[in-house]
Amino acid sequence: MIKKFNIWYLSSFLISFIVVIPIITVFTSFFEDTSNYFEILKKTFFLEYVFNSLTLLIGVLFLTFILGVGSAYIVSFYHFPGANFFKWALILSFAVPPYIYAYSLFAFFENYGTAFTILKNVFGDGNYNKHIPKFDGMFGLILSISFSLFAYVYILARSSFLYQSQSLIELGKNLGFSKFKSFYSIILPSARPAIVAGLSLVAMETLAEFGAVDFFSVNTLTTGIYNAWIAFDDLAFANRISFFLLIFIFILFLTENLSRRKAKYHLEAKGGFKKKEKIKLYGSKSFFAFMFCFILFFLSFLFPLSQMLYWTIKFPENLNGLQITDLLLNTLYLVSLSSLVLITFALISNYGNRVSNKKILNFLSTLSISGYAIPGVILAIAFITFIAWFDESIIKTLGFLSIKKIFIGSILGLVVVYFVRFYSLAFNGIKSGYEKINISVDESAYLLGYSKSKTFLNIHIPYLRNSILFVIILISLEIIRELPITLILRPFNFETFATTAYISASEDLLEAAAVPSLCLIVIASFFILFTSKYILRDNNE
């Protein structure tokens, strides 16, 4: 009955298809001209790109694992002063994108930088520069990305720890395990899928990271793509590197998907769930737990925040000529437009999937949500490639006016690529809301005389209210921090906080980057505080 070809099916098919286009573009351009790609590999810094990308990846994964799992373990299992505060304060690190962290790190430790000023004010004049460590290059990059992204691991590991059955831990005690052994043999293995999922997200973001990598002048695959495009104006070469990076990422994506499937399986075993009594810590143990969380919170959030605040106050002249209201309005304009488009299409597509239940549609949606795994740089360039091809070979052949201007360097183009990039966030967010609605709810609605559209509007939309709100905030947070897509595709003279900060920093005017960075951190923090109760769900909702 329900399995019939309908408008819902058609629209979800189209939506998924649009999202898949850039991926297809990258793959097809790789095979366009295969004669000389070995040449290109040999001649260029390709091996250096790969080596740097791998080093970066390993460094960041190691550090985020230690920070994320460590903090999640402490706040989930122990009670100490400030534990409830750190529980959500640690996710504030999301408000600081890696590139802003990089600016802060550099600004603090540079010659005559903030560290120097502090030492001078405390101990008087002196030649402190040679004693201040320098955090730049690969090491600075690893730190910047890790402090900004460890929260992915923290959130997923923590939710897994929370759902761990108390009886499992009691079993460890029964077997006479020490705390250390319990952690290694019981707690960690059973949280493994969640931790792997968190690390995979970190890995994808790391490979996609553009701003911080560019700032520290480390050549990775991502910056290689950008440079091929911007410096050599070589779209074909950019696409070629993209292809390699995509293969890299697809492997990660598969790993993540497989482990997530396990994670779901893991959570379904709710039978033995008992609310855990946290262990109360005293004395030095309590102090260490507090210090670990505090230092992490300080380094990941307070440090970049205060550095940017310090510079804003120290160099007030940067406020002049900076149209903060314009930047805010531009940012909010992009955020609201993209959210509207994403939410609308994600809802339609999810409902289409639900009522038509076709295999091809399922496959296409799975493919379409892989957009999130593809770095913004690749998406933006693939988009330009596709529009250029489409314009040349179809529009012009048919004798129409060029459409390039409509899509490249326009808000429309920007929203389309944001759409592709963040579609999986919106789709999955709505999907997880939908998964909680039993199919018999739809059937009951039909049986009470509701048509399909009425069921969607009157029954589903009100139910999904919270999911929609959550998704809007997630998308907003991503778009506020987003850099490469905005940078490549924005209209002339259209700036956001992120692009203003990046442009100032790349012109070596780091102080001028402080104001937009500070604004960005503040707005993002506001959004995070708003969603923290969803991200940190404690009960069995």
Added chain:
Amino acid sequence: MNKNFFEVTNASFKVGGINKVNNVSFSIEKEGDIICLLGPSGIGKTTILRSIAGLEKIETGSIKLKGKTLSSNKISIEPEDRNISLSFQENSLFPHFTVEENINLGKIRKNPGKKKKISINKIIKLLNIGKILDHYPHQISAGEAQRVSLARSLASQPDLLLLDEPLSNVDQSFKEEIQVQLKKLLKDLKITTIIVTHDSYEAFYLGTKCGIILNKQLKQFDDPYNVYHFPNSIEVVNFLNRGILIPAKVTGEDSLENKDLGTIKGNFIKHYKKGTDVKLLLQPEDLEHDDQSNLKLEVVDRKFRGTNFIYTLKTNSNLLIPVFVHSHHIHQHEVDEKFGIKRPINIDHIVCF
């Protein structure tokens, strides 16, 4: 011409490409009748209801309501256009609406033809859900959710109401009371209803007619009395757990002979030729205890069932026969003792296969 209110003709029911029940025909003659479909779980009872509601298609046969074809291999009217209400076995309440809002959502259906208005308050009172009206579905128990779902279906005043195990989650103590009230309400409101259940007593009480579904077939569709007393096949006997089948030879117009029990007399419900070998349905209440009798069998088990005992006796040819004895009976027999059976054995209706 005799026109039925509701009719299923030669329909085969499938779900996900798997045949569940084949070639089913039954009908509801009058508006307001209640019929029950009875069968073990997983047999396809729910599939039948879902197909009648329009949630599944049928490829053969037809389903007609008030003379109008709802489903056939060509036609399939959308569920929302059928005015058939289905109350699901599992909780299908709208989770983001309160109990009261859920019930009121059932009211939206326009029903011009109905004479009698259903009073929502009456339904709420009957189903005893007045106290939970402002609760959300996750705050109420499974039994309550089932009753709310029932109330919602009743409120929509459908032409045909389908109830899938409506009382399966209702407490035993409350179940009988609800059964009485439900029957009264459905009769008062003249709501034609098909109830699916695996509880034979519920089916016998509520249904004007009962259908027994076994082995992908509708085995018997008849009055509850007939289904109980005159099961038409060995499968139905086994499903209803009505007794045991023992070998016997027809010896006359009203008598049979069993090797161990001797002559058994009664009225055959079906004629058999003298000398035919048959299987006789023997129920626990068919045999009477008599200490004076010379037919003595060995007790192998004794079950205390409150108002009665059921003794299991072993015959010379190792048949195990159940016998009912009132629990106020003066003396009891222990396992391994001998137990006398009154002769000659008389059975009102002789059911043979």
